[in-house]
Amino acid sequence: MLDSYCQTIDSRLCFINNTRQKTDGWKLSQIEIVPLGFAAGAEVTGLDLRQPLDAADLALIKQAWLKHLVLVFPGQDLSPEAQIAFSRNFGFLDPQESQAPTTLHPDHREILVLSNKVVNGKKSGTHNSGRNWHTDLTYTPRPAKGAILHCKEKPPVGGDTMWANLYLAYETLSPRIQQLLEGLEAIHDVTLIRGLEQRSPDVIAEMKRRNPPMIHPVIRVHPETKRKSYLVGQRVRGFVGMGDDESRHLLDMLNEHATSPEFVFRHRWQLGDVVMWDNRCTSHVALGDFDQTQPRVMFRCSLEGEQETGRLFERPQADDRAAMVQAVAAVS
Numbered sequence: 001m002l003d004s005y006c007q008t009i010d011s012r013l014c015f016i017n018n019t020r021q022k023t024d025g026w027k028l029s030q031i032e033i034v035p036l037g038f039a040a041g042a043e044v045t046g047l048d049l050r051q052p053l054d055a056a057d058l059a060l061i062k063q064a065w066l067k068h069l070v071l072v073f074p075g076q077d078l079s080p081e082a083q084i085a086f087s088r089n090f091g092f093l094d095p096q097e098s099q100a101p102t103t104l105h106p107d108h109r110e111i112l113v114l115s116n117k118v119v120n121g122k123k124s125g126t127h128n129s130g131r132n133w134h135t136d137l138t139y140t141p142r143p144a145k146g147a148i149l150h151c152k153e154k155p156p157v158g159g160d161t162m163w164a165n166l167y168l169a170y171e172t173l174s175p176r177i178q179q180l181l182e183g184l185e186a187i188h189d190v191t192l193i194r195g196l197e198q199r200s201p202d203v204i205a206e207m208k209r210r211n212p213p214m215i216h217p218v219i220r221v222h223p224e225t226k227r228k229s230y231l232v233g234q235r236v237r238g239f240v241g242m243g244d245d246e247s248r249h250l251l252d253m254l255n256e257h258a259t260s261p262e263f264v265f266r267h268r269w270q271l272g273d274v275v276m277w278d279n280r281c282t283s284h285v286a287l288g289d290f291d292q293t294q295p296r297v298m299f300r301c302s303l304e305g306e307q308e309t310g311r312l313f314e315r316p317q318a319d320d321r322a323a324m325v326q327a328v329a330a331v332s
Contacts, residue, residue, distance in 0.1 A: 031060060036072065037264075040163050041265035044064065047073065048076075049083075050076075065146075074272065076273070078274065080111055083111065083299060091146070098210050115296070128195035132235065133255060139190040141308040143310070145303035147276065151274075151297075152297040152299060155296055158290030160269065161269070161287065162266045162267070162284060162287065163277055170228050186251075187238050212313070215240060218239070232258065234255060236251055240313075279305075
């Protein structure tokens with residue numbers, strides 16, 4: 001189904017004309033989908049996301065999402081209510097139980113406010129969010145299905161976001177490494193969020209309380225495309241059953257490979273951009289390469305993952321290596 005769609009949309013140069021009947025008569029609506037990168041990314045124009053989507057347009061967006069992984073809708077002026085309504089077209093919204101309550105929109109708890117603004121003399125609890133490579137909410141039992149991010153304010157330059165195509169990362173590994181990853185599990189740790197220690201003590205304490213370390217399978221199979229990818233990132237502590245050194249070397253290799261330039265799409269934000277990405281086959285990073293005195297404000301809705309894949313990590317009573325040394329010493 002996906003291959004058929006790709007052939008059709010490519011043959012039409014990613015340009016679709018939809019003719020549909022409205023209450024005020026016949027109206028021509030044009031949707032244009034233009035790829036922005038090889039690995040991921042496409043721009044979608046011809047839609048006002050404040051308006052309800054008809055079945056044909058929604059199906060087209062969903063197919064484009066599966067093909068391009070990251071979709072950019074420029075020039076949108078969405079209220080929080082409109083962003084929530086648009087996001088619900090693609091699944092249930094995450095209840096935000098993993099987030100500190102002070103980081104959520106005061107009137108719309110479905111929205112996480114990513115802001116570097118100072119309010120009442122205090123930095124926002126999300127002022128430096130997303131600064132290392134990650135897949136959203138892997139420190140919870142149910143990683144997000146996807147996310148919809150709306151640019152409300154931006155610095156004059158910088159503050160871009162990059163996404164990595166984890167399908168390509170997996171598919172370009174050697175068969176031996178692919179085999180090694182089968183059955184492997186990784187430990188995801190919220191305390192590895194880069195810059196977490198710079199946030200307010202109450203936000204740090206709340207994030208840790210809500211999100212103990214979580215174990216997830218490394219290999220994921222996308223529920224719709226059935227393609228494999230691997231789930232690691234810079235918020236992974238290590239691998240179950242491996243020592244620290246073994247974990248570090250393998251993790252460094254996998255992360256470096258996944259974020260190779262040929263697998264990455266970089267988006268330069270403009271006011272009003274709405275970007276949605278498939279969290280089931282991508283990782284991303286928000287770059288801090290901008291003047292921090294300039295505001296950068298984004299509203300994010302997260303789509304709840306289809307299934308729980310995680311379980312709590314229970315720390316061993318003693319380090320495996322230390323236990324082995326003690327055992328050898330006891331019989332020497």
